[in-house]
Amino acid sequence: MGGERSPKKALSSSPTLPAPALSSYSRTGDRQAATARAPSRAASGSAGIGCPITLVLYDNPRSSNALKARFCLAECGLAAELRTVPFDQPRPDWYLAVNPLGGIPTLDDGGFVLSESNAILRYLAVREGRNDLYPTEPRQRARVEMMLDRWSSTFRPAFFRHEAAALGFAPGKGMGGAPPDPDTAGRIATELGPTLALLDSIVDADGTALGSFSLADIAAAPILYRTRHTGLDLSGYPNLERWRDTVVSRPSFTAADPVV
Numbered sequence: 359m360g361g362e363r364s365p366k367k368a369l370s371s372s373p374t375l376p377a378p379a380l381s382s383y384s385r386t387g388d389r390q391a392a393t394a395r396a397p398s399r400a401a402s403g404s405a406g407i408g409c410p411i412t413l414v415l416y417d418n419p420r421s422s423n424a425l426k427a428r429f430c431l432a433e434c435g436l437a438a439e440l441r442t443v444p445f446d447q448p449r450p451d452w453y454l455a456v457n458p459l460g461g462i463p464t465l466d467d468g469g470f471v472l473s474e475s476n477a478i479l480r481y482l483a484v485r486e487g488r489n490d491l492y493p494t495e496p497r498q499r500a501r502v503e504m505m506l507d508r509w510s511s512t513f514r515p516a517f518f519r520h521e522a523a524a525l526g527f528a529p530g531k532g533m534g535g536a537p538p539d540p541d542t543a544g545r546i547a548t549e550l551g552p553t554l555a556l557l558d559s560i561v562d563a564d565g566t567a568l569g570s571f572s573l574a575d576i577a578a579a580p581i582l583y584r585t586r587h588t589g590l591d592l593s594g595y596p597n598l599e600r601w602r603d604t605v606v607s608r609p610s611f612t613a614a615d616p617v618v
């Protein structure tokens with residue numbers, strides 16, 4: 359909790375790709391301050407010799423949707439500058455100029471600006487030719503799409519109810535922005551039983567959503583990770599618990615600097 363992270367953390371490598379080099383650009387959310395405080399590596403626009411940074415992620419350490427994007431960047435071995443957008447509402451004008459809807463995250467790839475975290479995941483996978491994450495074969499791709507949609511429409515909102523009570527959510531402040539309410543969290547955990555059982559019944563038994571690691575796992579990982587901090591007990595749901603433990607154990611997830 360608390361959203362603290364190293365401003366210039368060297369991130370560990372993904373299993374199959376060179377070390378990603380995400381670097382925090384600023385936590386102020388103010389462009390001028392960001393420029394003034396940018397770590398030299400980010401300010402020089404370079405992730406290393408011969409490896410220029412072209413990607414900018416408008417980010418917040420405590421945003422689960424931004425963590426999805428950071429996880430995907432790390433999984434793809436991509437370097438990016440991270441520019442912190444404050445949770446406070448209304449969003450600053452400089453960010454509304456980037457994303458008029460104000461949601462976090464947004465990716466800027468050399469002037470191509472893209473918001474909506476799932477769109478960012480799809481774009482990065484296609485950009486990097488990661489057919490393992492986002493298959494080109496129509497039926498395999500459709501299964502990933504189905505899981506992404508199911509997650510967004512059914513399961514993520516269910517988990518959110520519990521997170522909001524357990525961690526204390528305030529609109530415009532995010533998780534941790536309000537006092538936790540353990541009694542309500544306990545009641546909601548009980549209510550979530552059938553939904554957790556349903557999710558347990560549809561995810562693969564191998565520790566991934568669909569039988570091999572894909573964008574569906576990247577999209578769910580931040581919320582699965584949060585259950586380790588909210589006290590939501592998954593021990594009665596073996597596939598779900600294995601899914602969480604497998605996905606959040608990936609080096610690329612650690613490299614994405616998860617913050618609850």
Ligand SMILES: N[C@@H](CCC(=O)N[C@@H](CS)C(=O)NCC(=O)O)C(=O)O
Nearest residue numbers: 421422423461462463474475530532
């Ligand atoms: N559909 C958008 C949602 C973006 C979104 O709502 N992000 C959160 C942070 S995780 C946010 O900006 N919340 C507003 C707030 O908490 O003030 C996406 O997937 O990128």
